[in-house]
Amino acid sequence: xxxxxxxxxxxxxxxxxxxxxxxxxxxxxxxxxxxxxxxxxxxxxxxxxxxxxxxxxxxxxxxxxxxxxxxxxxxxxxxxxxxxxxxxxxxxxxxxxxxxxxxxxxxxxxxxxxxxxxxxxxxxxxxxxxxxxxxxxxxxxxxxxxxxxxxxxxxxxxxxxxxxxxxxxxxxxxxxxxxxxxxxxxxxxxxxxx
Amino acid sequence: xxxxxxxxxxxxxxxxxxxxxxxxxxxxxxxxxxxxxxxxxxxxxxxxxxxxxxxxxxxxxxxxxxxxxxxxxxxxxxxxxxxxxxxxxxxxxxxxxxxxxxxxxxxxxxxxxxxxxxxxxxxxxxxxxxxxxxxxxxxxxxxxxxxxxxxxxxxxxxxxxxxxxxxxxxxxxxxxxxxxxxxxxxxxxxxxxxxxxxxxxxxxxxxxxxxxxxxxxxxxxxxxxxxxxxxxxxxxxxxxxxxxxxxxxxxxxxxxxxxxxxxxxxxxxxxxxxxxxxxxxxxxxxxxxxxxxxxxxxxxxxxxxxxxxxxxxxxxxx
Numbered sequence: 001x002x003x004x005x006x007x008x009x010x011x012x013x014x015x016x017x018x019x020x021x022x023x024x025x026x027x028x029x030x031x032x033x034x035x036x037x038x039x040x041x042x043x044x045x046x047x048x049x050x051x052x053x054x055x056x057x058x059x060x061x062x063x064x065x066x067x068x069x070x071x072x073x074x075x076x077x078x079x080x081x082x083x084x085x086x087x088x089x090x091x092x093x094x095x096x097x098x099x100x101x102x103x104x105x106x107x108x109x110x111x112x113x114x115x116x117x118x119x120x121x122x123x124x125x126x127x128x129x130x131x132x133x134x135x136x137x138x139x140x141x142x143x144x145x146x147x148x149x150x151x152x153x154x155x156x157x158x159x160x161x162x163x164x165x166x167x168x169x170x171x172x173x174x175x176x177x178x179x180x181x182x183x184x185x186x187x188x189x190x191x192x193x194x
Numbered sequence: 195x196x197x198x199x200x201x202x203x204x205x206x207x208x209x210x211x212x213x214x215x216x217x218x219x220x221x222x223x224x225x226x227x228x229x230x231x232x233x234x235x236x237x238x239x240x241x242x243x244x245x246x247x248x249x250x251x252x253x254x255x256x257x258x259x260x261x262x263x264x265x266x267x268x269x270x271x272x273x274x275x276x277x278x279x280x281x282x283x284x285x286x287x288x289x290x291x292x293x294x295x296x297x298x299x300x301x302x303x304x305x306x307x308x309x310x311x312x313x314x315x316x317x318x319x320x321x322x323x324x325x326x327x328x329x330x331x332x333x334x335x336x337x338x339x340x341x342x343x344x345x346x347x348x349x350x351x352x353x354x355x356x357x358x359x360x361x362x363x364x365x366x367x368x369x370x371x372x373x374x375x376x377x378x379x380x381x382x383x384x385x386x387x388x389x390x391x392x393x394x395x396x397x398x399x400x401x402x403x404x405x406x407x408x409x410x411x412x413x414x415x416x417x418x419x420x421x422x423x424x425x426x427x428x429x430x431x432x433x434x435x436x437x438x439x440x441x442x443x444x445x446x447x448x449x450x451x452x453x454x455x456x457x458x459x460x461x462x463x464x465x466x467x468x469x470x471x472x473x474x475x476x477x478x479x480x481x482x483x484x485x486x487x488x489x490x491x492x493x494x495x496x497x498x499x500x501x502x503x504x505x506x507x508x509x510x511x512x
Contacts, residue, residue: 030237031244032410060197063237133248151213152249155358158213173209180205184245 026070033078034066041086048090058093062086136186140179147175148183197234204238208246247394250357306330307347310460310484312441321361324350326438327460327483348380350439355393368417369398377409378436385418389432397422443483447476450510453489461486464507472499472512 041062045055065085066075075081137145143165150161162169207225211217229236307313307325315323317335325331329347340356344365353361353372363370365379365386375393379386388397390409397415399405399422407415407422412432415424427435434444443456451473454465460483467473475497481488486508493499493510501510 027240028411030240032412035241035244036410056197056201060200060234060237063241064234067233067237137249148249152246152357155356157215159215173213176209176213177202177205180209180242180245180249181202183249184201184205184242 025074026067029070029074029078030063030067034063034082037079037082041082044083044086045090049093054093058086058089061089065089132186133183136183139186140182144175144179144182147172148179151176197238200234200238201242203228204235204242205245207239208242212246250355250394302332302334304330304332309462312438319356320354322352324352324439326350344379344381344386346381348378348438350376350378350436352376353393367399367419371396371398385416387414387416389414389427389435391432391436437480438483441483442480444480445477447478449473450475450477450493453477454510457481457483457486457489460484465489466504466507466509467511468509469511472497472510 038059042055042059045058046052049055049058062082062085065088066082069075069081069085137148140148146165147161150156150164151158156164158169158172161172165172167175207228210221211225214221229239305313305315305325307327307329309328311325311327313325315325315333317323317333319335319340321340323331323333323342326348329349330345331347331349332343332345334341338359340359340361342351342361342363344363351361351363351372353375355372355375361372363372363379365381366384368386368388370377370379370388372393372395375395376391377393377395378389378391380389388395388409390411390413392411395409397407397409397417399417399419405417405422407417407424409415409424412426412429413424414427414432415422417423434446437444438460443453443460445453445456448456451467454467454473458464463486465486477492477496479492481492490501490508490510494501499510499512501508503509
């Protein structure tokens with residue numbers, strides 16, 4: 001296989017020349033590099049912000065700020081950039097709500113940004129991902145679980161699921177949506193229910 | 195609107211789009227309009243769609259865990275087990291033993307390319323397999339089965355996803371399960387390299403200790419009998435590795451020794467470089483894989499080297 005030295009890779013990569021990234025590139029980067037960090041991000045937010053009901057909005061704010069920056073230039077590496085934004089969002093929130101953080105956050109400027117730790121190796125992440133997915137699936141309400149398994153594991157169409165479960169297609173849809181929302185809440189949240 | 199409400203809306207769109215068989219142009223226009231409203235919508239949609247795609251992993255799990263779900267197709271599971279046993283044999287015996295004594299099913303077909311040849315197999319389900327030089331594979335695609343054994347060489351797979359019938363590639367003791375993908379598999383004695391261009395795939399080892407790795411686009415997995423390591427490559431680098439599909443070899447500051455080794459994969463006329471100082475010179479450029487003369491001429495003209503015929507081989511020296 002032909003090996004490419006680091007220098008030429010940098011030269012070839014349009015992102016390094018400051019060219020605006022295309023939407024397809026942005027999506028690929030967001031899905032393959034940002035979303036896998038979500039679990040670590042949520043743990044970080046949880047340990048620095050006490051009101052659990054704010055976390056989803058904070059995550060959205062962080063992704064938005066990250067996305068706006070990435071439109072100019074996709075940040076590489078992603079992890080320290082993401083956590084720097086997360087830290088800034090936390091600081092903004094503290095200021096806005098005029099909270100003097102007591103628990104675990106003695107000083108706004110010293111909120112730790114976990115940048116050095118490269119995380120477990122990819123293999124461990126992949127194994128974890130499957131384990132989490134199965135654990136999350138097991139926690140779904142039975143009808144939701146049945147619908148999503150028939151669809152994604154058995155490969156049945158919506159009509160076939162409706163027949164099999166003796167419910168309307170619309171209800172199948174409802175079960176699939178509920179299942180997906182719960183999975184999204186749980187999958188990257190260390191398998192915990194929200 | 196809270197982030198959670200946006201998520202719920204995004205999930206509705208994803209589920210509708212993925213399961214509505216009557217999804218129309220008008221539906222797509224409505225979705226596009228919603229996505230364009232604010233970036234939060236698009237980000238939530240990407241996230242929901244990724245979540246949906248990841249649940250398909252469970253479908254792949256089922257395919258090699260007979261206990262995890264119903265296993266209606268008994269002949270398939272027997273075939274799988276036999277392939278696994280043979281694959282372990284390969285690890286013990288090395289590449290020379292990379293041969294199955296008898297085909298598991300009469301419906302199986304063997305395909306091969308000779309040195310320098312490039313062949314594309316178009317499958318009935320719309321999937322494609324491109325075989326690179328000096329490659330042998332066997333495919334069993336009857337009765338809903340989608341299984342390929344890559345005996346040796348290199349092949350690029352573009353697979354139409356079908357959750358009910360996962361596409362599985364076996365190679366030197368490893369199993370690659372596609373989850374809707376384009377990927378490259380390259381075999382070497384006792385190890386394989388899997389490069390994922392699009393979609394998602396999983397690599398499993400059948401060795402004494404089981405390993406598994408999930409690949410995302412840009413990931414390159416190198417799997418041996420005892421380990422799987424995953425690294426990331428940029429799109430330009432992956433594109434170079436796939437240049438053979440257009441019949442080209444792409445070099446970018448590549449040492450002449452490696453250039454010769456690449457050309458030798460594609461040509462009966464072998465290039466030999468004995469002088470280490472010559473071997474270290476580097477080349478940039480794109481060459482037709484079977485045009486040995488082009489690379490010899492470049493060596494002559496750019497570096498002032500000499501090429502001589504010796505025992506049917508071309509020796510490059512100062």
